[in-house]
Amino acid sequence: MAEKILMVDNISKRFGGLQATDKVSFDVRAGEILGIIGPNGAGKSTLFNLITGFYPIDEGTITYHGERIDGLTPDQICHKGITRTFQVAKPFPGLTIADNILVACLPKADKVSDARAKVDEILKIVSLDKKAGSLGADLTTLERKRLELGKALATNPEILLLDEVMTGLKPKEMDDMMELIKELKKTKTIVIVEHVMRVIMNISDRIIVLDHGQKIAEGLPREIAENPLVIEAYLGRGAKHA
């Protein structure tokens, strides 16, 4: 089995009266695609926000290559090698696409010219090379998703956390995006939160399922699809008797 590079151990997060994350534990192994699914409000995006330091965790630990990373700020975690995308893509609207990517390359580049040299390559990977001069504000949904991915790639992460990159895409666009993600798997470890079952079942090596902030299942895609707890979470009690 591949090395466990990220270990999430018993983490919890409460917002007022809502237990958004409840004693969740899992590992991420080098080179895999780990899918995270769950109904709306299950705490999937919160989990990303906790891992990347956007919210402080209430309890538990997060360990990356044997080092505690809970308590670090988002920029420090990015420097360690974990980069996330946002569910609602966040381009820098006033900057050109090329500058959007350049900004993402800069924090890990010694010189501005080094970062500039990398921009074209990233633009090609996410097929935005023809849009290099357009503003971030002038993109279609697909292009925004691609830019979001391009910016994350520009930070050259070891682990890429993808938050619903398929939302709003047409079936054909989804196929293209899936190909891209499979291509990225050759060099990166990927954790992906996704609603679209066809996608998650197709590309994930393993899947964990969240419901009401708790992890209710973990396993191979085939096992997850047949798990009665998962079916209940998605379709409601009684569905399994139907």
Place this chain on the structure above:
Amino acid sequence: MKQNKSLLILAILTVALLAVYFLPLVIFAKHILILTLFYAFLGTGWNLMCGYAGRLSLGHAAFAAVGAYTSIFLFKEFNLTPWLGMFVGGGLAVLVMLLIAYPSFRFGLKGPYFTLASIAVAEIVHNLLIYGRDFTGGSLGLSLPYVPTSLAMFQFDGKELYYLVILAFWLLAVFLTIKMERTRYYLEAIREDEDAAAALGISVNKNLIAAACISAFLVAVGGTFYGQYFRYIDPYSIAGFSLSLNMALVVVIGGSGTIFGPTIGAFVLIPLTEILRMSLGSQYPGLHLFLYGILLVVCIIYLPKGIASLPGIIRARNDKKARQLDQGSEGVL
């Protein structure tokens, strides 16, 4: 803009402005040039934090006041040359800025709330200057003890040397802005979306605070220049709202978040205000402000990103025209 291109423009502008020094100008023209460069310098400092990072401050006069009062006070009481007093004033301004910037950025004070806070800070400084009569001369202000032209004491009898000094200040400030290429990109990213910037490994608070401190330091140095040039400061002129507002206007009209925007804005607005005031002020009191207001409205409607955005707009329009022509000819064929 690429760094080398910006440096080239800066070099050409500097040579041109140096050449102006040798022209036989009337004293009023020299005064206008000095004021223009003074505002170009302040604007360049203001722009670092307020233009690039988008934290709009309408209280930067507070830092000019700290700079001016500190250097004049040290000169009067301890005979310390303003060349050094300027750095003490700059350092104090940085401390005042940290007092505001750290809590504001730490707790995410942005947009109108940050602007209101900046106005409040300037008001506090303004009032402290009025009430600290023993040190500041209260609302009567401080005048600079006269010494005959002395480079060591930063006092000159004619206008010419002041012109060279403010030209050098401006040159250094613009040069610094050009050289801060990486920080400028970070600040722009932070201005556009803080969370997205942090997710890419950019330390939001560190960059904002650095920009704020440099900005405060430069404006404080500008304050010292103001004191040495006019030889008199009072809370109204150096810590008043109008100085803060002028700094902001020069940048917004010229192009905020651009290297030369503040300079362009100063060269358009300052001569215009001074000339309008001189030619109309006595015959039709208030008319110059009216015309000035109209110009601002026109600029804001047609050039919301400032005069510096003009080349980009023209280029985009030409591209569009060229594309339409292409499509037109394809249609015919």
